[in-house]
Amino acid sequence: MLITDVFETIKAAGKWFDLSKAHRGGERQTPYVARTGENNGLGAILPDQGFDAPNPGKAITIGVSTSTVFYQPVSFYTSKEIQVLRHAELSAVNGPILVTILREQMSKFQWGNGASLERLKATRIMVPVMTDADDAQRVDWAGLTRLGEELFDAAVAKSHVVRRADLGEDLLPDLNFEPMFVVDVPGRQGGLFRAHKGRRLITAHRKRGNMPFVAGSRGNNSIVDFADVPALFPAGWLTLIYNGDGGTGHAKYQPAPFSASDDVIVLEPITGEASEEALLLIVSMLTHQCVPKFGFGYKLTLHRLGRQKILVPVTTNSSGEQVVDWVGMRLYGRVLRARAERPMSAVLGAIP
Structure with missing residues (x-):
């Protein structure tokens, strides 16, 4: 169905301004939607700019040059080149479904061929429909809403499963930090991980499936797709971007078996003591210590990673040797996780 038959209005966002000219003093309360692909498209949360946010919530935004699509539940400011799609039936329940459907069509919009109003209005998307009394097909908004409610309930239920009900710790343990090699090289240096490379698989050869594909x-935890490919690596390993969209040096923890492209270095923990909580801390340490150093023109190759040291918590073992403090990191990670999950529990508890 044509997008113009799905939405009542498709317009450019009103009263946009450059973020560099925004007033920053005061309580931050209003989203500023930009063309970023992260954080629901938000470039910032801004204080009052001397005028009400000109774009009411309950809308879908599309970045013209970046083809980024998000649902905006509340009123917002915007940067330039943001399209706004609206319908009276659009809601926080069915909106994310339409966002997913729209993203399927965004691959045809690229730099120099952006998601202009003219191109959007000529685009068709797959949506649930129903036939009215005049034999005309209409969007089945009621069906979309029921589907959204089912998916939302399933997501909330899963969030309860992954949270740790027994997290009661509140005091962070003291940790001592020393530089350690990232990569373990037998006979030459001790390190935290064994390094592996992902496998090249271009988009044209990648079919849809259920396996997380990390690139x-x-x-999105470096997951760019779910593909019909076998798992190359098990759950509980880390990924480190060697080459990507400004993400060189970003590390991620992968909680499920996954496949990975050749833009990714995969890190296998050398010890079974490397718990999920500890590895999540290592992810932050790697990212903060590698991102400033590596980038376009100085990529994070396996050779360079082999020479890289990062500051990590250490302790002394029974032989008097300095070793990684995996137990300390596990305890530290549990406290941080508990602090993060408490406000999440309050939000989920308020959902009827």
């Missing part, structure tokens, strides 16, 4: 993207 050189710093967003």
